[in-house]
Amino acid sequence: MESISVFEIIKIGIGPSSSHTMGPWNAATSFINLVKREKSIVDVQEVFVEFFGSLAKTGIGHGTDIASMLGLNGENFKTINTSTIDEKVLKIKQTEIINFGGEKEIPFIYGHHLILNTSRSLDFHPNGMIFRAVFADGTEISQDYYSVGGGFIATQEKNSIEKDCVRTLYPCHHGSDITKYCEKFGFQKFSDLILVNEESWRTQEETRAEALNIWHHIKECIYKGVNKEGILPGGLNVTRRAAGINRKLLGDKIYKNKEEWFQQVADAEENFTNINKWIACFALAVNEENASFGRIITAPTNGASGVIPAVLMYSQAFTSHTSEDDIVRFLLVAGEIGTLFKKNATISAAMGGCQAEIGVSSAMAAAGLTEILGGSIGQVLMAAEIAMEHHLGLTCDPIKGLVQIPCIERNTMGAMKAITAANIALESDPSKAKVSLDEVIQTMWETALSMNDRFKETSEGGLAIAVNVPEC
Numbered sequence: 001m002e003s004i005s006v007f008e009i010i011k012i013g014i015g016p017s018s019s020h021t022m023g024p025w026n027a028a029t030s031f032i033n034l035v036k037r038e039k040s041i042v043d044v045q046e047v048f049v050e051f052f053g054s055l056a057k058t059g060i061g062h063g064t065d066i067a068s069m070l071g072l073n074g075e076n077f078k079t080i081n082t083s084t085i086d087e088k089v090l091k092i093k094q095t096e097i098i099n100f101g102g103e104k105e106i107p108f109i110y111g112h113h114l115i116l117n118t119s120r121s122l123d124f125h126p127n128g129m130i131f132r133a134v135f136a137d138g139t140e141i142s143q144d145y146y147s148v149g150g151g152f153i154a155t156q157e158k159n160s161i162e163k164d165c166v167r168t169l170y171p172c173h174h175g176s177d178i179t180k181y182c183e184k185f186g187f188q189k190f191s192d193l194i195l196v197n198e199e200s201w202r203t204q205e206e207t208r209a210e211a212l213n214i215w216h217h218i219k220e221c222i223y224k225g226v227n228k229e230g231i232l233p234g235g236l237n238v239t240r241r242a243a244g245i246n247r248k249l250l251g252d253k254i255y256k257n258k259e260e261w262f263q264q265v266a267d268a269e270e271n272f273t274n275i276n277k278w279i280a281c282f283a284l285a286v287n288e289e290n291a292s293f294g295r296i297i298t299a300p301t302n303g304a305s306g307v308i309p310a311v312l313m314y315s316q317a318f319t320s321h322t323s324e325d326d327i328v329r330f331l332l333v334a335g336e337i338g339t340l341f342k343k344n345a346t347i348s349a350a351m352g353g354c355q356a357e358i359g360v361s362s363a364m365a366a367a368g369l370t371e372i373l374g375g376s377i378g379q380v381l382m383a384a385e386i387a388m389e390h391h392l393g394l395t396c397d398p399i400k401g402l403v404q405i406p407c408i409e410r411n412t413m414g415a416m417k418a419i420t421a422a423n424i425a426l427e428s429d430p431s432k433a434k435v436s437l438d439e440v441i442q443t444m445w446e447t448a449l450s451m452n453d454r455f456k457e458t459s460e461g462g463l464a465i466a467v468n469v470p471e472c
Contacts, residue, residue, distance in 0.1 A: 006335025013298030015290035016403040020062030023147025028071025031131040053121035054350040058401030074102025149348030168197035175437035191329035223258035225285025242285035283310035304361035306411030311365035334368035345445035349396035352448030359391030365418035378430030386421035395455035397462025
């Protein structure tokens with residue numbers, strides 16, 4: 001089994017969906033690279049992309065069409081100025097020209113070169129798509145891709161494309177592996193083991209730097225979210241709430257930048273009610289940014305991107321565990337828990353429902369928080385198990401296919417459950433636990449396989465059809 005770096009699970013992303021936005025964007029980039037390897041971009045006459053299954057059914061709401069056009073246009077979601085997205089997409093639609101790979105302008109007619117096929121699904125995975133390039137000599141290159149969660153893409157031939165297979169010093173594919181290696185080699189903390197394993201990709205200094213870079217982007221995202229008001233795009237007319245909560249909690253206090261804002265949050269009145277409101281505010285801020293094509297931290301997906309930031313911000317603002325080392329350890333542990341779900345179950349809502357997104361992110365956050373609050377290795381694994389146990393069976397039923405209702409509020413619930421799970425684990429004896437993390441991951445996977453497809457990100461069941469929202 002291939003090892004996965006924590007920074008493939010927790011990484012810089014763009015809203016609104018890792019599976020439906022980042023995945024197709026990555027697939028478009030991969031297809032460009034395939035064309036470069038096999039032929040030449042100069043010889044390309046036309047490019048087609050067709051989306052199937054869940055990608056097609058909720059593609060407009062998730063920005064799947066936008067992501068694929070920008071990807072084919074040679075844009076990078078990690079570096080693109082998010083304020084220019086609407087302008088770039090409008091230009092492609094109006095001129096009916098795309099700059100393929102950023103190197104050659106070719107005709108591109110929306111609805112002809114880009115198709116959302118809602119009547120068919122590909123067998124390999126619900127999130128399927130096919131890219132096809134036609135060359136001047138009449139030949140073609142075609143490639144199927146599947147967005148398998150968290151921005152990861154695969155083909156039927158390869159489960160993870162364009163990545164070198166890495167084996168870490170202490171391969172951790174199950175929770176039991178973590179316990180085994182920590183006991184055998186004397187690692188006192190869960191994060192000590194992960195820090196060593198991450199050396200398969202980079203030095204320990206580089207790992208710490210990347211974790212702190214992730215923290216920088218988390219603060220930036222939350223700060224943007226608590227300072228924006230208005231209505232989210234997409235037609236549901238959902239009002240942004242983070243800014244209002246932030247304003248009520250801080251009163252008339254003025255802040256010039258995110259550091260001054262954070263200090264005022266940390267200095268704010270601390271009581272049970274206010275702290276809970278702040279946790280909700282942090283999660284809402286991130287997911288409101290996500291819903292509007294903002295830059296966020298995918299952890300492990302975009303739909304669940306508010307949980308880990310909310311819990312980490314909570315630890316920094318309202319506990320004494322505020323060092324850079326605490327931040328690094330939190331993210332290392334959270335990321336490693338995410339890899340266990342990725343390898344043994346799924347982090348794709350189209351495959352497993354929302355338990356695969358909010359449930360996994362809550363388990364990750366619970367483990368990270370338990371680690372920095374002084375929990376033992378057994379308690380860290382127990383916290384992750386408890387958090388997932390209470391998300392089992394959670395469906396994915398977004399209204400109109402938008403990552404807004406119920407997705408945004410679910411992040412606040414996932415954060416609260418993560419903190420509760422950590423507190424329970426810290427007061428418990430893991431040796432007396434009746435359910436292990438590995439068992440709950442297996443149960444989650446079995447639940448995913450048994451779940452009706454109507455409740456797997458298709459907008460064909462649950463709230464998506466119970467609530468009558470007129471088309472715009």
